[in-house]
Amino acid sequence: xxxxxxGHEFQANMIVGCTGGFLIAIMSxxxxxxxxxxxxxxxxxxxxxxxxxxxGSSLLAIFFNTLMGTIxxxxxxxxxxxxxxxxxxxxxxxxxxxxxxxxxxSPTIVKRVACAGLILLALKLLGLY
Numbered sequence: 001x002x003x004x005x006x007g008h009e010f011q012a013n014m015i016v017g018c019t020g021g022f023l024i025a026i027m028s029x030x031x032x033x034x035x036x037x038x039x040x041x042x043x044x045x046x047x048x049x050x051x052x053x054x055x056g057s058s059l060l061a062i063f064f065n066t067l068m069g070t071i072x073x074x075x076x077x078x079x080x081x082x083x084x085x086x087x088x089x090x091x092x093x094x095x096x097x098x099x100x101x102x103x104x105x106s107p108t109i110v111k112r113v114a115c116a117g118l119i120l121l122a123l124k125l126l127g128l129y
Contacts, residue, residue: 052102059095
């Protein structure tokens, strides 16, 4: 499928995107996270999209997964309304500002920053820091 964004046209493998998105949705619903740490590599490596598209697109792609996960966690009593009210506007602003910053930077720099963030997240989830 051809994707046009800000005057640039890209090819995207929709089979990889749909299959990966489905699996990520299942995992994020089971474990209660938004899926962004998995959607970004899926879109950059699997679908071969540039980082400045992926940065904002990943927020939209995980929105519905996160919404369903939030509803289910609310039903189970595992929901912090104050944290949600703080994070939701921040996520919207970040989804707007992020692609603008990423487009102005070198794709290599953006990928390195994303990689460093994912490594730090993995270390935190493993309890190593």
